[in-house]
Amino acid sequence: MIIDLRSDTVTKPTKGMLDAMMSAEVGDDVYKEDPSVNALEKRLADMFGKDQALFFPTGSMANQTALKLHTNPGEQVICDKYSHIYNYEGGGASFNSGISCKLIDGNRGMFTASQVEASINPPDFYHSPLTTLVEVENTTNKGGGACWDFEELKRIRKVCDTHNLGYHLDGARLWNALATTKEKAKDYGQLFDTISVCFSKGLGCPIGSVLIGDKDLMQGAIRVRKILGGGMRQVGYLAAAGLYALDHHLDRLSEDHKKAKEIGAVLEDLSIIAKVEPIETNIVIFELEPHVDESEFLKQLSDKDIHIIGMGSNKLRMVTHLDYTDAMHKHLLDILNEF
Incomplete structure (x- = not known):
């Protein structure tokens, strides 16, 4: 039994998803003629009211x-030090x-409206970059799957409106x-x-993300892409996986969250563990x-195919x-309890 908990990106399509992909109606998406892609894009636009x-x-x-749609060269985006756009997108x-x-x-990849306010460069001070965008990530990857307080997100929106700033959500695990x-x-x-929302993490698709937005911004998105x-x-084969995931894999996400919390509870009882970060979703950081020795700990798990x-x-x-099945979960908890 090989247990791979490095990321939720390691999943493979289920049989139902593969069947949906292989039976997808497709066309040339560069000409916007792929019906499966068009259906996924419309569904998400409607879902988010965009x-x-x-x-x-x-x-x-x-x-x-x-980032390109919201900014011009020489400008600046406000984001958390843990943000994916800063740490994991190759300096893009x-x-x-x-x-x-x-x-x-x-705090765990999340900040406050007052911190945003304090981070805005004075627009008339030409020595510093012009602040034009605020970016947040929900859930936070490096912050351990933390969920933002929606009221704080609304307060940040008010700051953006006051200062005429764009507001982008990296919703890879939204x-x-x-x-x-x-x-x-x-x-x-x-x-x-x-x-932006991702389909190749919690929803189990082999590939794919979607950018959703208002018309005045999105009209330039296809050119940037x-x-x-x-x-x-003929990318409809992949879009069909996304449509299938929306129908079949959304409701089961709470199962992943429950297992993550159960892992955290076991870890907290181990004498070799100094700290377990709060667990809200499917990420356990400890x-x-x-x-x-970290490398020795990893090796002991790897030797057991974990x-x-x-x-x-x-x-x-x-x-x-x-x-990550129920059988894998039970086996992992048994192994952890041996430490």
Whole structure:
């Protein structure tokens, strides 16, 4: 039994998803003639109450397109020091858009409206970059799957309105947040100018993200996607996976969250564990005691065919997902209790 908890990106399509993909009606998406892609884009635009949506091969490309749509070279985006656009997109903000990041020292990847206000460069002070965009990530990856307080997101929206700033949501794991909180997709659609959502994480698709937004911004999205190399042809086979996931995999996300919390409860009882971060969704981040060797801990798990991520400084991560079965879960808990 191989247990892979490195990420929720390691999942493989279910039989039902594969059947949906193989029976998809397709066309040339570069000409906007793929009916399956068009159906997915319309469904998401309607779900979030937005004008348009556009399919992308990756979440990074969707986020990078959003940055480009909101900014001009030399400008600046406000984001958390843990944000994906800063840490895990290859420096794309500077390479693709020619912009810099003003990093906020938030709490588990989340910050406050007052911190945003304090981070805005004076627009008439030409020595500093012009602040034009605020970006948030929900749930926070590096922050351990934390869910933002929606009221704080609304307060940040007011700051953006006051200072004429764009507002982008990296919603790679927004589905997990929606499964945990009382908000709906349209609540986020009313709040943000652009939203990216991912299908290859919690929803178990092999590939795919979608950027959703207002018409005035989104009219340039397909051009940016083309420039970034994201023009695709009969991509409806992949869009069909997304449609299937929306129908069959949303409701089960709470199962992943329950298992993550059960893992956390076992870890908290182990003497070798110094700290377990609060667990709200499907990400478990924990820290070993200083005397415990991280590489040796990882090796002992690997020798038992259990694979997780080492984040350095004795901090590690597990992510539960669609392919992590009840049998795997029981086996993992038994192994952990042996430490």
